[in-house]
Amino acid sequence: MGNPTVFSYSTWWRVGLWCAAILWNLGPRPGLAAEEGDENISEVLIHHTVDGYYIALEPIATIELPRLFLLRTAEGSWRLDAFGSTASALHSGRYVANYEGHRYTAADELEELIATHRHLYAELYPRDGELVLDLSITRHYVFGLLSALLVAGFFIPVARRYRKGTGRTTAPRGIWQNLAEVFIVFVRDEIARPNIGEKADRFLPYLLTAFFFILFSNLLGLIPNLGAATSNLAVTGVLALFTFVIGTIYASKDHWRHIFWPPGVPVFVKPILIPVEIMGLFTRHAALAIRLFANMSAGTLIILSLIGMIFIIHALFGALAAWLSTLPSVLLTLFISAIKLLVAFIQAYVFTLLSALFIGMSVAEHAHEHAEHEEEGAAPVVHAVPTAGETRTVLP
Numbered sequence: 001m002g003n004p005t006v007f008s009y010s011t012w013w014r015v016g017l018w019c020a021a022i023l024w025n026l027g028p029r030p031g032l033a034a035e036e037g038d039e040n041i042s043e044v045l046i047h048h049t050v051d052g053y054y055i056a057l058e059p060i061a062t063i064e065l066p067r068l069f070l071l072r073t074a075e076g077s078w079r080l081d082a083f084g085s086t087a088s089a090l091h092s093g094r095y096v097a098n099y100e101g102h103r104y105t106a107a108d109e110l111e112e113l114i115a116t117h118r119h120l121y122a123e124l125y126p127r128d129g130e131l132v133l134d135l136s137i138t139r140h141y142v143f144g145l146l147s148a149l150l151v152a153g154f155f156i157p158v159a160r161r162y163r164k165g166t167g168r169t170t171a172p173r174g175i176w177q178n179l180a181e182v183f184i185v186f187v188r189d190e191i192a193r194p195n196i197g198e199k200a201d202r203f204l205p206y207l208l209t210a211f212f213f214i215l216f217s218n219l220l221g222l223i224p225n226l227g228a229a230t231s232n233l234a235v236t237g238v239l240a241l242f243t244f245v246i247g248t249i250y251a252s253k254d255h256w257r258h259i260f261w262p263p264g265v266p267v268f269v270k271p272i273l274i275p276v277e278i279m280g281l282f283t284r285h286a287a288l289a290i291r292l293f294a295n296m297s298a299g300t301l302i303i304l305s306l307i308g309m310i311f312i313i314h315a316l317f318g319a320l321a322a323w324l325s326t327l328p329s330v331l332l333t334l335f336i337s338a339i340k341l342l343v344a345f346i347q348a349y350v351f352t353l354l355s356a357l358f359i360g361m362s363v364a365e366h367a368h369e370h371a372e373h374e375e376e377g378a379a380p381v382v383h384a385v386p387t388a389g390e391t392r393t394v395l396p
Helices: 009-026 030-035 041-049 086-091 107-115 139-163 175-220 233-249 253-260 267-317 319-363 369-376
Strands: 054-057 061-064 067-072 078-083 095-099 102-104 123-126 130-134
Touching: 041 267, 054 139, 067 086, 067 123, 078 086, 086 095, 086 107, 086 123, 095 107, 102 107, 123 130, 139 175, 139 233, 175 233, 175 319, 233 267, 233 319, 253 267, 253 319, 267 319
Parallel strands: none
Antiparallel strands: 054 061, 067 078, 067 130, 095 102, 095 123
């Protein structure tokens, strides 16, 4: 047996200093609270959860993202405006800002808006012409692109090893290949094949891509000052749309027959069931997108609400009560963060499982012999029971 680890006094002193630094950064500051006392905590929560045209790497810096606008001028021509940031678009004089219902048009108003960083949350409109399309890069787009690059950077080296035979003719080598194979085999054997059947391998590339993209996006959202692309309904909607399109393209004839002429029900009931089946085809995929979006957004809102409680208590009961509430709020935040780590894996699993289930429902082929006999009024098929001297043939 090895010697037990003994923490010296200096070690505990360093741990105490780190804890004090964390509490100081997370705790309320009376001066700062006094300056920002008029700021609504609900607006702070919204600004940190919704999409935006900046990446807040506080307390280091705030990176503004490029802005792209497609306009139709007063003469009827088309124009594409490109700026390096929101501030650059306002400094150009060609755009005005709309913030909290107030329109900022004068140069001094726009300068004040930029100086207070409120322009980051403002909506921009052209001074002349009509805004047709806002093609600006958002932070959720950046986080989604980063997740895709991480997935590619993780699996391209693994794929090269499999191409060389490592993992096929020999055992997998290295931590990354073994870790990747665990998840790949899990998705294949526990999600794809049980829900799709013999056609599962055809759809396995999409299911693996969706699983790992969602997983990496969710894990990226656990990093402070970053965010999860899956907390954007547009991202989850596109993922659900992929599932819908794949299920529609590869759907079997039996799938469409069940939708437009449900078997096994009276004829007068079928006109009622057909609209329900068509609506269900869309609503289940919409629920697939909303479920992932809601679960990933909820964790961020809870964490920000727990931190915001410190400032609310400071405004209501004073600095002493705020300092006393700091430690419970931080501990609850750490607890919710641990749950979010678990939820990151669960939501990737649930989305992939439901996608495989919906695809399996679309590509499945059903037998209608008994239904056809019943509709034609024929006698039911009776299978003879083998006697003791007969041998039953079991089909594979």
